[in-house]
Structure formats: C-alpha cells, structure tokens
Amino acid sequence: MERVTVLPIDLALEVAAGQTVMESAHERGYVWPTECGGNASCGLCVSIIREGVDHCGVMSDEERDTLQRTMGAVDPSRRLACRLTVTGPVTLTKRGVRPAEGH
Numbered sequence: 001m002e003r004v005t006v007l008p009i010d011l012a013l014e015v016a017a018g019q020t021v022m023e024s025a026h027e028r029g030y031v032w033p034t035e036c037g038g039n040a041s042c043g044l045c046v047s048i049i050r051e052g053v054d055h056c057g058v059m060s061d062e063e064r065d066t067l068q069r070t071m072g073a074v075d076p077s078r079r080l081a082c083r084l085t086v087t088g089p090v091t092l093t094k095r096g097v098r099p100a101e102g103h
Contacts, residue, residue, distance in 0.1 A: 005091040007050065009098065015086050021047070022081040025097065033096040038082035043070030045081040047094040053077055055088030 001014040004021055015024040022032045022045055036042035040062045049056060053076055059067075063083040067074050081094065 002055070002086045003089045004086055005089075006047075006097050007091065007093045008095065011097060017087075018085060020082055021084045021086070021090075021092070025081070029100050031096075031098050031100050032081055032094070034082065036082075040066050040080055040083050043067065043080065045094070046071065046078055047081050047084070047092040049077045049079060050091045050093055052086070052088060052090035055086050055090050057085035057087065059083075 001016055004013045004015050004024070005011070006013060011030065013021065013024045013028065015021055022038055025032045032045055034042060034045045043066050046067070056079060059079070060083055063080050064074050066080060067078060071078060
C-alpha cells in the first residue's frame with residue numbers, strides 16, 4: 001500500500017498496487033469529481049501532482065489522449081485520478097473531493 005495525500009481536504013489514502021487513486025477514494029467513502037464514472041473520457045478527475053511525480057504509474061494512451069483533448073497539452077504533473085496508479089508516496093491537489101453522503 002502506498003500513501004496518497006489529497007489536498008486541500010488533507011485526505012490520506014492507502015492505495016494498493018494496481019489500484020487507481022479514484023478507486024481507493026471510492027472504497028473509503030469519498031466522492032471524486034467525474035462525469036464519465038472513471039472511464040477516462042471526461043477529464044474532470046484531473047489532479048495536480050505536487051510531490052512524487054516519479055512515483056506515478058505510466059500514463060496510458062487513453063489518459064494521454066484525454067489530457068490532450070481536455071487540457072490542450074500533456075503535462076506529467078497533471079494526471080487523471082481514474083487512471084493514476086502509484087508506486088510510492090504522492091501528494092496531489094484536487095478540489096471537490098469530499099465524503100459521500102452518509103459517511
């Protein structure tokens with residue numbers, strides 16, 4: 001398990017090998033902004049990597065295409081949480097992450 005800190009909510013997530021950051025957040029009862037439900041097509045889950053960019057998994061072609069289309073460029077410090085896996089500690093910023101209703 002690797003630790004991902006989500007700012008500004010200051011949420012500490014434990015992310016398993018092969019699991020995405022968004023999957024980990026959902027398992028722990030958090031909502032991550034998305035319209036496509038984690039299919040890497042809307043780009044709303046894009047997060048800014050503040051620390052640990054070297055611990056981020058390889059960017060898939062699908063993620064690269066969505067970032068190019070929605071942001072106009074591909075930048076390794078901007079990643080889709082629905083595709084982001086990690087191999088070490090990462091700190092990222094994503095506004096709108098919040099506890100799900102009832103949690």
